[in-house]
Amino acid sequence: MNSESRENGYIVLQGLTKHFGLVVAVDRVDLNIAQGEFFALLGPSGCGKTTTLRLIAGLERPTAGRIFIGGRDVTDLVPRERDVAMVFQDYALYPHMTLLENIGYPLKVRGVPRKKLVARVREVAEHLKIADLLDRRPSQVSGGQQQRAAVARALVHEPKVFLFDEPLSNLDAKLRLEARAFLKHLQREVGVTTVYVTHDQAEAMAMADRIAVMFAGRIAQVGSPLDVYREPMTVEVAAFLGNPPMNLIPGRLEGGEFVGPGFRIPLSSTSPSGEAFLGIRPEHLRLAERGETGAIPGRLYAVQPLGPEVLVTAQVGEVTVSVRLFTEELPHLGDEVWLLVDPSRVHLFDSGGKRIR
Numbered sequence: 001m002n003s004e005s006r007e008n009g010y011i012v013l014q015g016l017t018k019h020f021g022l023v024v025a026v027d028r029v030d031l032n033i034a035q036g037e038f039f040a041l042l043g044p045s046g047c048g049k050t051t052t053l054r055l056i057a058g059l060e061r062p063t064a065g066r067i068f069i070g071g072r073d074v075t076d077l078v079p080r081e082r083d084v085a086m087v088f089q090d091y092a093l094y095p096h097m098t099l100l101e102n103i104g105y106p107l108k109v110r111g112v113p114r115k116k117l118v119a120r121v122r123e124v125a126e127h128l129k130i131a132d133l134l135d136r137r138p139s140q141v142s143g144g145q146q147q148r149a150a151v152a153r154a155l156v157h158e159p160k161v162f163l164f165d166e167p168l169s170n171l172d173a174k175l176r177l178e179a180r181a182f183l184k185h186l187q188r189e190v191g192v193t194t195v196y197v198t199h200d201q202a203e204a205m206a207m208a209d210r211i212a213v214m215f216a217g218r219i220a221q222v223g224s225p226l227d228v229y230r231e232p233m234t235v236e237v238a239a240f241l242g243n244p245p246m247n248l249i250p251g252r253l254e255g256g257e258f259v260g261p262g263f264r265i266p267l268s269s270t271s272p273s274g275e276a277f278l279g280i281r282p283e284h285l286r287l288a289e290r291g292e293t294g295a296i297p298g299r300l301y302a303v304q305p306l307g308p309e310v311l312v313t314a315q316v317g318e319v320t321v322s323v324r325l326f327t328e329e330l331p332h333l334g335d336e337v338w339l340l341v342d343p344s345r346v347h348l349f350d351s352g353g354k355r356i357r
């Protein structure tokens, strides 16, 4: 990569690689993260998210590759020289210190005078609505308040980069939704370039300007949440985003049609013949009448009323297929169900899992 393309990114990772013995945790990762961007690194457990974040923070040394922050090559710099702040999954607050001491710690190690330190901690704590808890220890406040204290500690010395490693995973579902909105709002307000690691696709979609989806140490796709959702480039990405994720039905492409178990769907564009996967999001299917042209036959597996929608699961050949019906009524279903798909909404992947169109 030349210096010109480096300037496009505020955080630039170039061929970043980390081996732990025989384990390749991060494998030739290239990324350009813009200044002020909220960037999510999304992927399943063990795919290398935390290692990537620790490499950016300087807590690990790469096996190969370079890291640039703000145009500066920081690969050989120690963490403190990088001007980044990291919020860990377990918050890593010091249990024997009060919240005041915890939040003020980054200022203390930088030699900020006590009076100034206390004033700055108060200011940040007010902002995060934990100012009346500063005399308490972490064990004397709730999980949500500990999480805010950890964020306050990251904010206190005005870093150039925020690194978040699954910061919401210790919160219950309701607090997590609140904390999501709060962090997104805060990041916009302070405008600090943020890399946010999560294995929760909904969290990544909801919070980030752009997402990188990672599998086995490699980046599979980068884009805006909706671009990645609407046009996944591989079956792995397709199956990782969405709740429930995209349905993938194995079959064959033949004479301009997709041939699946008990159905044929004509395709608008011609594709080479061969084994393939038909991908359909659960919200792009609807129930059809028995034997309707192009309908997919299945056996009813489960019906789950979720409130604003009903989730119907059907067995189609060897796979189960999910359908989201946006109705408050429970559908009357027999054993046999027929599913209709809008042909303009289907995704096709070749036998190797790569997107065909």
Ligand SMILES: Nc1ncnc2c1ncn2[C@@H]1O[C@H](COP(=O)(O)OP(=O)(O)OP(=O)(O)O)[C@@H](O)[C@H]1O
Pocket: 020, 023, 024, 025, 043, 044, 045, 046, 047, 048, 049, 050, 051, 052, 199
């Ligand atoms: N210090 C280490 N020594 C040896 N192997 C490690 C070390 N740290 C991570 N690994 C391995 O590297 C791979 C990536 O780990 P990493 O912690 O980055 O994954 P992750 O995406 O953060 O997963 P999770 O979602 O479970 O936190 C895993 O196979 C892990 O076992």
Ligand SMILES: [Mg+2]
Pocket: 049, 050, 051, 165
């Ligand atoms: Mg991790």
